[in-house]
Amino acid sequence: LGSSTKMLFADEPTFEVIGREAYPLQIGEPYRTEFQMRRVDGSSIWVDISGAAIPYDPTISLWLLNDISKLKTLEEKLKYEVDHDFLTGLHSR
Numbered sequence: 283l284g285s286s287t288k289m290l291f292a293d294e295p296t297f298e299v300i301g302r303e304a305y306p307l308q309i310g311e312p313y314r315t316e317f318q319m320r321r322v323d324g325s326s327i328w329v330d331i332s333g334a335a336i337p338y339d340p341t342i343s344l345w346l347l348n349d350i351s352k353l354k355t356l357e358e359k360l361k362y363e364v365d366h367d368f369l370t371g372l373h374s375r
Contacts, residue, residue: 292318292326300331307335307343316350328354 291297296317304313314332321327333345367374 290319290321292320304333307333307340309335309337309340311335316354319347327351 288294288297291300300315300317303315307313312332312334314330316328316330318326319329327349328351330348330350331345333343336342336344365373
C-alpha cells in the first residue's frame, strides 16, 4: 500500500511505455494492451490490462488486470507446431 506500481513491471522501459500510452485516460476512450509484469515473488506473468477514466471524475481511473500466462504459453506452442514438422521437429517453412 502506498508503493509505486513500478515494482510490478518487468522492466523500466515497459513501465515508461505503458505510462506514456495509457495516461492521461480520456472519458470514453478506454486503454487496453498485453504485456509482461512481475509478481511480488519476482516471477513473470503475462497480463491483459484495460483501464478507463471514471465519467464523474476524470482524475480517477479503474483498471482491470487479467493473468493470461496460460493463453500465451498455448499461443507459443501453437506457433511452434505450425512452423515445425510434427514427426521430426524440423522447421517446415
